[in-house]
Amino acid sequence: MKMGFRWYGEGNDTISLDDIRQIPGVETVVWSLHDKQAGQVWETDEIDAEIARITSISTEAAARGVTKTLDAEVVESVNVHESIKLGKTVLGLGRDEAIDNYITTIERLGRAGVKVVCYNFMPVFDWLRTDLWHPLPDGSTALFYEKAVVDQMSPEKLIADMEANSGGLTLPGWEPERLAGFGEVNAAYEGVTHEHMYANYRYFLDAMIPTCEAYDVKMGVHPDDPPFDLFGWPRVVSTKQDLATVLSLNSSPYNGLTLCLGSFSANPEQDAVDAVTTFMDRIHFSHVRNIKHFPNGDFTEVAHRAREGDVDTVGIMKAYAEAGYTGYIRPDHGRHLWDENTTRRPRPGYGLYDRALGIQYLLGVWDTVRYQG
Ligand code: CS2
């Protein structure tokens, strides 16, 4: 297993590579070119520059005797253009052109040494919460989902609220360019069923997977977050059955999962440990985090420690360790702690401290199973 840490890039994150380097156990920086829109090709020189930045040690740090390096083997995400999900031209781009661009990007990432690419197949929106800075009883804040708000609100109002709530930062999945196309995309989903989505998904995989095999880049789809339909749009990566269906669309091991156990567990009926053991050989990357459910359908994100919430993070790490899992793992959304609620406001869910604490907890379980004595 390799432990990773998501980083938004120089000048785009409150956390530095030198901060990440000091978290015990982190080997991989999970990165992306965050200014790229879905459908765009990633340029080789931009890819190379970002990887060089991540894998090198700054002159200043080297002068202090720093020698620990990080790798850049995991990308999260290369976003899928809506035309691919819809199977038709939308926002001025045809499906086949969008797929060709995606394949070119995968090829270039493979050449540069990237091993896993995370993506999602959610229609219109990426992840969804109603409060990004929800107070917890200990004074920290965390991402929160209030069911009644989503049930009563229009997507347009939610977009406005999220923008107001993001502290001026562009939220991945909520990029202004994506939101600008909302009306057209929303209309294009009229009448699109889950079956249509699966047919388009298969078409995409069949076109792309041979390139993934040739360049040794494993694809990992991230589950829908939250894992149920929203605003009538068809989500197809929500349930355990959905994950099995997606894997069956193309049987290559390169068609795999980014098993995000927080997203998956946002449906309280789903069993995270069971998903890990069921899909083990097709999991290339995993996000381990914890959430707490309320009887009215709300949920909040909490610390990674199992007893803080409803996700069995110990059972998850035990299952990975017992199987000798060789893929990548990262902590997922953490709470915002200490100065992150005042002066050092991070990207929502992506502060430094709680993810660093979470990693130590996850590695504690891993080491208990793998390295006793
Ligand atoms: C989220 C998503 O749960 C998560 O990791 O923050 O933004 C996720 O990165 C994307 O859906 C993956 O494509």
Ligand code: MN
């Ligand atoms: Mn996740």
